[in-house]
Amino acid sequence: MAEYLIQTMGLPGWLTWSLLAVLSAVLILNLMAGGALVFIWAERKVSARIQDRLGPTRTGGRFGWLQSLADGIKLLAKEDLMPERADKMLFRVAPYVSFCASFAAFIGLPFAFDMVALRLNVGVFYVVAVLGLEVFGVILAGYASASKWSLFGAMREAAQVVSYEVPLGMCIVVPVMLAGTMDLVTIAEKQSGWFTNWYLFHDPFTFVVFWVYTTCAVASVNRAPFDLAEAESELVAGFHTEYSGLRWSFFYMAEYSSMFLVSGLAAILFLGGWNGPVPIASLLGLSEGSGESTGAFVRLLGLANFLGKATLGVLFMMWIRWTLPRLRIDQVMTTCLKYCTPIAAVMFAGAMTWLWVFPGGC
Amino acid sequence: MRGPAFVELLEAAVPGGVVGTNLEAIDPWVEVVPAAVADVCRWLHDSSETGFDSLQCITAVDWFESDPKKAAKAGWDPHLELVYHLWSTRARVSLVLKTKLPRWKDDQPGQPPEVASVAGIWRSADWHEREVYDLSGVRFVGHPDLRRILCPEDWEGFPLRKDYEMPLEYHGIRGR
Amino acid sequence: MSQVIDDDPRIIEFDVRTDEMLVNMGPQHPSTHGVLRLVLRTDGEVVSEVEPHIGYLHRCAEKIGENISARQFIPYTDRMDYLAGMNMNLGWSLAVEKLMRLQVTEKARHLRVLIAELGRIASHLVGMGAYGLDLGTFSPFLYAFREREKILNLFEEACGARLTYSYITVGGLTADLPPGWLGRCEAFLNEFEPIIREYHALLTTNAIFVKRTGGIGVLSPEMAINYGCSGPVLRGSGVDQDMRRDGEPIYTAMYDGYAFEVAVMKDGTYPRDRAYPAVPADAVLGDCWHRFFVRMLEVVQSMELIRQAIDRYSACTGSLGEPVKIAEKIPAGDVYLETECPKGQMGFYLIGNGTPKPWRVRARSSSFSNLSVLPELCHGCLIADVPAIVGSLDIVMGEIDR
Known part of the structure; x- marks a missing residue:
C-alpha cells in the first residue's frame, strides 16, 4: 500500500509512512x-x-x-478522584502505561494473512515483551495510590506476573522451535491445511504445553482464579481501589485487551492462526494470491477464523472466572514454580527430542 | 446437680462464699459474695464434679428506681446485680450464679464498682465483661484489656443504668 | 566509633528487617460481613495479629426492651440476626413463655418447628453463598440466593414480610398458614433437594476450595468451649452439642418425637456421609472446611425436620391458639433460655416485675462469642485467609452489636 501511495499519488515517503502509521494506530x-x-x-x-x-x-x-x-x-x-496523599504524576500516568503496553502489543499481532500493522521477524518476542510491560502500570498504580490495599495488590501483581513470565516464555518457545521462526505470520502459515496440522496436535508434548500456556496466560492477565491483584474479597479492589471514572476504565480496557491478546497468541501459536479446522479455501482452489476479490474473501475468512478462535479463548477465561474460587498467593506461586515451570521445561525438552527423532514430522 | 447437695458442695469448697440460694425459681440460682466470685468460678470450672467449662453470658442488672414512691414499694435497696450463666458441655446442665454489687464504688456516682474478672477462667468472659463494663459500668479487676466494646471509646456514662441520660450532644451529633 | 557500629550485627539486621504494617480491614470492606472492623498487624502478607472492633451497628436493643412490652420486643429480635428472623422470634417467644409458664397448642408447636427450620435453611444458604464470595467465587452466592428467594416467598405468603417477620410470637404465631402453602413448601423441598449436590460440586469438593479452607483456622474443641462458641462453629470442632436435643425442656419439648441426628463428626465420620462427599485429606477437624460442611449437613437435616413437621402439622386438628395481648403483664422472676439458632446458641435473659415491661432484657448473641475467637484463629495466617476464617464463622453484625 505504501508503494502504491508513493508511486501513484506522488506523496513523499515520510508522509506516506506517517499516514499509514496513524491509520494503523486508529484501526x-x-x-x-x-x-x-x-x-x-x-x-x-x-x-x-x-x-x-x-x-x-x-x-x-x-x-x-x-x-x-x-x-x-x-x-x-464520573468525578475523577485522587487520594490526597497520592503521588499525583504517577497516579495519572499508571493507567496509560497499562493501556499503552497492551495497545503496543497489538501492533505485532496478525489478524489474518498480511493483516498486521507491522510484520516483525521477531513478532513473538515483541508481543510477549511488550505485554509484560503492562505490569508496570499496575505496580505504579498500586504504589502511587498511597493506599495499603493498593500496595498489596501491586506487590502481588509484581510477584505473580514476573514469575509466570518464565513458564509462559517456555511454552511460547515450543511452537517457535517447531516453526523455526519468531515471525507470527510464518508460524501461522506453517499450520495451514487440516486441523491436524495445528501445533496443538503436532505431538503429545505440544498438547500439554498448550494447557500449561493456558494456565500461565490466565495468570499473566490477572483473571480468576489468579486475580490476586484485584481480589475484591481480600483487597477491596487491589491496585485500582483508588481509581474511578475514565482512569479506572483504562485499566479495565487493558485487562480485556490483554485477554484477547493472549487468546490470539494462543490461536496463532497452537491453533493454526487464521487457518480453519477445514481448509475450505484451498479445497475450493482459492488462495490469498488469486485475484483481488477472491484474495480479499480468503483473508476475511481467515480473519473470521482468527477472531472466532480468540473469542473462544476469551469465553473460556470467562467460564473459568465464574466457576472457580480464587487461589491464595502462596498457592499461586506454588502452581507457577512447582508445577508450571517444571512441566513446561520437560515438555520443551520433549518437543525438542521429538523434533530430533522425527525431523519431518511423524 | 443443681439441688441442695450441690450447694453444700459449693459451700464446702468456698467457705462463706454462698450467701443465698433459690432452688424453687424457674431457673434456680446461687448467690455468692462479690469477693468470692473468682474462687467460686475457679472451683466450678476446675472441679470434676461440676465441670462448668463454658460461660455463656454475663448480665448486669441495675436495680434502681428513680421514682421515690415506687422505690419505697420496691422492696429492695438500689444495687447492681451480676448474673453469670454457666453451662457444662459434658453434663449438659446449666447454672445461674448471682452476686450483688453496690451501684457505685464508695457511693461516689461515676465510680464503677469492682469485682474480680473471670476472663482467666473462661476466655468468653473477656468480651462479655467488656460489654458489661461498657453498658452497665462494672470494673472487672484483673481483666486483660478492659475497654469499651460497643460504644465509642470516648463515650460517657453507662447506657444500661436505669438513671442514664442520653448526652445532649456527641461530637456535634444531637443526642436528644 | 563508626567501625563499631558497622560491625554490630544488630545494625545489619535492622537494615534488612521488614516493617510491620497496621491495616484496617473494614468497616467498609467487601468481606467483613457488615460493619466489622478488623485491625490487622501484618508483615507483608502474613498476619501476626487481628483485633476486631465492633459496635458500628449498636442500637442498645436491650435498653429498648426495658421500655416496651415483651411482645412489642419481637420486631427488635428480627433485627438482631436479620438473616434468621424467624429463629430469633422463636428464641424470645420461648423465653417469655418460659417466664409466663405458657404452653402453645400442638398445632402451633409443629408450625414453629416448620418455620424455624425453613429459617435455618435460608440462613445457611446465605452463609454458604457469602462464603463462596469470600473465597472469590461469585456464582454460588447467586445460586444460594435463588433458593433463598423461594423460602422468602413462602415466608411472605405466611406472614407478609420477607426479612423482618415477627411471625412467631409470644403464645403462638400471628397467623395460620394460607391454603395450599404446605403443598408449595413440599414442592420447594423436592426442587431443592437435588440442587444441594450442585453446591457440593461447586464448593465442598472443589480442589481450590478445599485448598483454601482445609487446615485453615483450626479451632480445637477445648478452645471452642472456652470461648463460648456455639452452633456450627462448635460442632465443626467435633463437640456434640445441639440445643434442640440438649437444651432446656421447654425448647426440646418442641422437637419431641422428631427424628434428627446432630451434624457432628463422630469417630471420623459425619452422619449420613455416604450420600455426601467424603472428608478430603486436607481438612482437619475444626478448620474452615468442617464448619462449612456442618452447615451444609444441617440444611439436609432441616429439610428432613420440615418434612416431618408438615406431616404432623397437617395431622393436627385443633386451633393454632391466640397469641398473648400486646400489653400482657409478665410475672416477676427471671429466666434464661438458649435456643439453637442457625448461627449458634442464642440466649435471652429476661426479668419480669409484674408489669408488661420487662425490668431487664439481655440478648446473649452467638455470633458475639463466635467472633471473639477470631484473634486466636488468625495467628500467622495470610491476609487471604482472614476473609476465609471470618466467613467460616458466619457472623451477622446485627446480632453482635445488637
Whole structure:
C-alpha cells in the first residue's frame, strides 16, 4: 500500500509512512476499544447466564447490547478522584502505561494473512515483551495510590506476573522451535491445511504445553482464579481501589485487551492462526494470491477464523472466572514454580527430542 | 446437680462464699459474695464434679428506681446485680450464679464498682465483661484489656443504668 | 566509633528487617460481613495479629426492651440476626413463655418447628453463598440466593414480610398458614433437594476450595468451649452439642418425637456421609472446611425436620391458639433460655416485675462469642485467609452489636 501511495499519488515517503502509521494506530485503537466493549458486554451476559440470571436486557433495545457504551458514558461523566496523599504524576500516568503496553502489543499481532500493522521477524518476542510491560502500570498504580490495599495488590501483581513470565516464555518457545521462526505470520502459515496440522496436535508434548500456556496466560492477565491483584474479597479492589471514572476504565480496557491478546497468541501459536479446522479455501482452489476479490474473501475468512478462535479463548477465561474460587498467593506461586515451570521445561525438552527423532514430522 | 447437695458442695469448697440460694425459681440460682466470685468460678470450672467449662453470658442488672414512691414499694435497696450463666458441655446442665454489687464504688456516682474478672477462667468472659463494663459500668479487676466494646471509646456514662441520660450532644451529633 | 557500629550485627539486621504494617480491614470492606472492623498487624502478607472492633451497628436493643412490652420486643429480635428472623422470634417467644409458664397448642408447636427450620435453611444458604464470595467465587452466592428467594416467598405468603417477620410470637404465631402453602413448601423441598449436590460440586469438593479452607483456622474443641462458641462453629470442632436435643425442656419439648441426628463428626465420620462427599485429606477437624460442611449437613437435616413437621402439622386438628395481648403483664422472676439458632446458641435473659415491661432484657448473641475467637484463629495466617476464617464463622453484625 505504501508503494502504491508513493508511486501513484506522488506523496513523499515520510508522509506516506506517517499516514499509514496513524491509520494503523486508529484501526487498532478502535479495535481495542470496540473489542473491549464487546467483551465487557459478553462477560456480563456470559456470567449472567452461568449464574442463572439475565444480565443487561434493555439498553439498546434487545440483549442490552449498548450496555458497555452506556457504562462508558457514565464513566466519562464520573468525578475523577485522587487520594490526597497520592503521588499525583504517577497516579495519572499508571493507567496509560497499562493501556499503552497492551495497545503496543497489538501492533505485532496478525489478524489474518498480511493483516498486521507491522510484520516483525521477531513478532513473538515483541508481543510477549511488550505485554509484560503492562505490569508496570499496575505496580505504579498500586504504589502511587498511597493506599495499603493498593500496595498489596501491586506487590502481588509484581510477584505473580514476573514469575509466570518464565513458564509462559517456555511454552511460547515450543511452537517457535517447531516453526523455526519468531515471525507470527510464518508460524501461522506453517499450520495451514487440516486441523491436524495445528501445533496443538503436532505431538503429545505440544498438547500439554498448550494447557500449561493456558494456565500461565490466565495468570499473566490477572483473571480468576489468579486475580490476586484485584481480589475484591481480600483487597477491596487491589491496585485500582483508588481509581474511578475514565482512569479506572483504562485499566479495565487493558485487562480485556490483554485477554484477547493472549487468546490470539494462543490461536496463532497452537491453533493454526487464521487457518480453519477445514481448509475450505484451498479445497475450493482459492488462495490469498488469486485475484483481488477472491484474495480479499480468503483473508476475511481467515480473519473470521482468527477472531472466532480468540473469542473462544476469551469465553473460556470467562467460564473459568465464574466457576472457580480464587487461589491464595502462596498457592499461586506454588502452581507457577512447582508445577508450571517444571512441566513446561520437560515438555520443551520433549518437543525438542521429538523434533530430533522425527525431523519431518511423524 | 443443681439441688441442695450441690450447694453444700459449693459451700464446702468456698467457705462463706454462698450467701443465698433459690432452688424453687424457674431457673434456680446461687448467690455468692462479690469477693468470692473468682474462687467460686475457679472451683466450678476446675472441679470434676461440676465441670462448668463454658460461660455463656454475663448480665448486669441495675436495680434502681428513680421514682421515690415506687422505690419505697420496691422492696429492695438500689444495687447492681451480676448474673453469670454457666453451662457444662459434658453434663449438659446449666447454672445461674448471682452476686450483688453496690451501684457505685464508695457511693461516689461515676465510680464503677469492682469485682474480680473471670476472663482467666473462661476466655468468653473477656468480651462479655467488656460489654458489661461498657453498658452497665462494672470494673472487672484483673481483666486483660478492659475497654469499651460497643460504644465509642470516648463515650460517657453507662447506657444500661436505669438513671442514664442520653448526652445532649456527641461530637456535634444531637443526642436528644 | 563508626567501625563499631558497622560491625554490630544488630545494625545489619535492622537494615534488612521488614516493617510491620497496621491495616484496617473494614468497616467498609467487601468481606467483613457488615460493619466489622478488623485491625490487622501484618508483615507483608502474613498476619501476626487481628483485633476486631465492633459496635458500628449498636442500637442498645436491650435498653429498648426495658421500655416496651415483651411482645412489642419481637420486631427488635428480627433485627438482631436479620438473616434468621424467624429463629430469633422463636428464641424470645420461648423465653417469655418460659417466664409466663405458657404452653402453645400442638398445632402451633409443629408450625414453629416448620418455620424455624425453613429459617435455618435460608440462613445457611446465605452463609454458604457469602462464603463462596469470600473465597472469590461469585456464582454460588447467586445460586444460594435463588433458593433463598423461594423460602422468602413462602415466608411472605405466611406472614407478609420477607426479612423482618415477627411471625412467631409470644403464645403462638400471628397467623395460620394460607391454603395450599404446605403443598408449595413440599414442592420447594423436592426442587431443592437435588440442587444441594450442585453446591457440593461447586464448593465442598472443589480442589481450590478445599485448598483454601482445609487446615485453615483450626479451632480445637477445648478452645471452642472456652470461648463460648456455639452452633456450627462448635460442632465443626467435633463437640456434640445441639440445643434442640440438649437444651432446656421447654425448647426440646418442641422437637419431641422428631427424628434428627446432630451434624457432628463422630469417630471420623459425619452422619449420613455416604450420600455426601467424603472428608478430603486436607481438612482437619475444626478448620474452615468442617464448619462449612456442618452447615451444609444441617440444611439436609432441616429439610428432613420440615418434612416431618408438615406431616404432623397437617395431622393436627385443633386451633393454632391466640397469641398473648400486646400489653400482657409478665410475672416477676427471671429466666434464661438458649435456643439453637442457625448461627449458634442464642440466649435471652429476661426479668419480669409484674408489669408488661420487662425490668431487664439481655440478648446473649452467638455470633458475639463466635467472633471473639477470631484473634486466636488468625495467628500467622495470610491476609487471604482472614476473609476465609471470618466467613467460616458466619457472623451477622446485627446480632453482635445488637
